[in-house]
Amino acid sequence: MLLGCIGDDFTGSSDLANTLAKGGMRVTQYSGVPGGPGEPDVEAGIVALKSRTIPPAEAVALSLKALDWLVGQGCRQFLFKYCSTFDSTPAGNIGPVIDALMQRLGADRTIVCPAFPATGRSIYQGHLFVGDRLLSESGMEHHPLTPMTDADLRRWLAPQTKQGVGHVAATTVFQGGPAILDAIDGEAKAGRPVVVVDAIRDEDLLAIGHAARDLRLLTGGSGIALGLPDNFRAENLLASEPSAWTGSDGPAAILSGSCSTMTRTQVARYAETAPALEIVPDKVMVGEQSPDGAVGWALEQTDGVPLIYSSADPESVKAAQQRFGRDQLAARLEEFFAETARRLCAAGVTRLVVAGGETSGAVVEGLGLSALSIGPEIAPGVPAVKASDRPLWLTLKSGNFGDADFFQTALGVLKGEHHDG
Numbered sequence: 019m020l021l022g023c024i025g026d027d028f029t030g031s032s033d034l035a036n037t038l039a040k041g042g043m044r045v046t047q048y049s050g051v052p053g054g055p056g057e058p059d060v061e062a063g064i065v066a067l068k069s070r071t072i073p074p075a076e077a078v079a080l081s082l083k084a085l086d087w088l089v090g091q092g093c094r095q096f097l098f099k100y101c102s103t104f105d106s107t108p109a110g111n112i113g114p115v116i117d118a119l120m121q122r123l124g125a126d127r128t129i130v131c132p133a134f135p136a137t138g139r140s141i142y143q144g145h146l147f148v149g150d151r152l153l154s155e156s157g158m159e160h161h162p163l164t165p166m167t168d169a170d171l172r173r174w175l176a177p178q179t180k181q182g183v184g185h186v187a188a189t190t191v192f193q194g195g196p197a198i199l200d201a202i203d204g205e206a207k208a209g210r211p212v213v214v215v216d217a218i219r220d221e222d223l224l225a226i227g228h229a230a231r232d233l234r235l236l237t238g239g240s241g242i243a244l245g246l247p248d249n250f251r252a253e254n255l256l257a258s259e260p261s262a263w264t265g266s267d268g269p270a271a272i273l274s275g276s277c278s279t280m281t282r283t284q285v286a287r288y289a290e291t292a293p294a295l296e297i298v299p300d301k302v303m304v305g306e307q308s309p310d311g312a313v314g315w316a317l318e319q320t321d322g323v324p325l326i327y328s329s330a331d332p333e334s335v336k337a338a339q340q341r342f343g344r345d346q347l348a349a350r351l352e353e354f355f356a357e358t359a360r361r362l363c364a365a366g367v368t369r370l371v372v373a374g375g376e377t378s379g380a381v382v383e384g385l386g387l388s389a390l391s392i393g394p395e396i397a398p399g400v401p402a403v404k405a406s407d408r409p410l411w412l413t414l415k416s417g418n419f420g421d422a423d424f425f426q427t428a429l430g431v432l433k434g435e436h437h438d439g
């Protein structure tokens with residue numbers, strides 16, 4: 019294993035896996051820290067954690083455990099993947115995890131770069147934008163767990179880390195690798211070793227990635243990995259053929275616990291022409307709706323792939339959270355989807371489309387999938403994946419990724435149909 023990655027959620031990890039696989043690396047995504055060694059032909063290993071919103075001390079402990087495992091696999095470079103909208107609070111978990119990883123690796127500098135231009139996330143003068151809006155005016159300021167009320171990444175990160183936060187501006191990034199390296203060096207020497215680097219376009223990320231060839235630790239969104247496969251290829255370290263991937267046209271189902279705007283559009287579009295069952299918090303909480311009932315309904319559908327969704331608008335979500343408690347409700351719904359997935363697979367389903375980071379984590383853990391191999395891209399940031407130990411093809415979609423027809427497209431790609439992005 020050459021590149022060792024730690025992802026703070028499951029969909030984000032598959033986003034990173036997608037970038038590295040597209041770059042020609044053999045990638046495996048692990049669910050949590052594996053108990054034994056990885057397969058010998060893996061070039062980039064990604065340990066997916068559910069550590070984005072857990073208490074900082076727990077996130078640090080889990081991330082260090084993942085790092086130790088990756089070091090044990092022989093990795094020479096490490097990447098900490100967080101969300102391209104920098105989801106965190108003044109307490110963490112991005113800063114504390116960066117500090118701990120740097121300390122354990124003896125790294126005296128690192129890059130902070132959540133840019134992902136293909137999905138509209140860019141960094142200019144240290145500020146993160148979503149499309150043409152500052153992060154703090156993009157809707158992310160209302161996020162239920164990590165409200166992002168300041169787009170200045172330097173200011174947002176400062177209380178999270180014990181180290182100085184530096185900055186490399188776009189004008190320097192545009193000058194290319196040597197200028198970027200010099201600037202990072204200058205920041206580190208000035209006592210600001212955690213360096214936010216501007217990136218607006220993929221070519222900026224490529225230049226940063228190439229410049230980071232000898233950096234022990236990088237941190238960012240999936241975009242920061244764009245240039246890394248070239249570095250390993252230049253040293254003849256990559257297999258000439260990426261591993262083969264084939265789809266399956268077995269029975270399928272779609273599960274959506276994501277309430278993000280894009281997922282709700284996707285649910286509405288899909289439900290226009292295919293069978294869809296809404297899961298309602300009030301009914302779940304009193305046992306009126308159960309995984310058993312939902313799976314029974316799904317297996318009866320003969321006119322299209324069934325969609326089971328709890329996706330709802332922000333007002334309904336808020337009202338349900340007030341009635342049942344945010345965490346209790348989330349836990350019940352996540353367990354609902356995990357159990358539904360277990361029963362669907364037991365009944366013969368081999369293709370699963372899952373929407374939502376937390377929901378995906380619950381489903382993958384609930385199914386006990388220890389490792390995923392990475393297939394073709396369905397939409398920017400969303401690959402098709404396959405369980406390594408059984409005939410199960412999946413996709414794990416982040417809330418705001420994909421276009422309105424994502425579910426239909428995903429079912430096709432999991433089947434092995436070619437799709438042109």
Ligand SMILES: Nc1ncnc2c1ncn2[C@@H]1O[C@H](COP(=O)(O)OP(=O)(O)OP(=O)(O)O)[C@@H](O)[C@H]1O
Pocket residue numbers: 029275276277278281299328329330334335336338339347348349351352373374375376377378415416417418
């Ligand atoms: N109708 C609902 N009312 C309240 N909570 C819900 C409802 N439906 C789902 N949830 C919960 O909301 C959370 C949605 O988070 P999830 O990470 O799955 O989606 P997301 O936030 O859109 O995705 P991402 O993190 O990838 O952007 C889950 O914990 C889920 O159980």
Ligand SMILES: O=C(O)[C@@H](O)C(=O)CO
Pocket residue numbers: 027029030031033034100101102103134239240375399416417
């Ligand atoms: O970086 C992103 O935006 C995604 O991979 C993600 O982490 C969403 O949860």
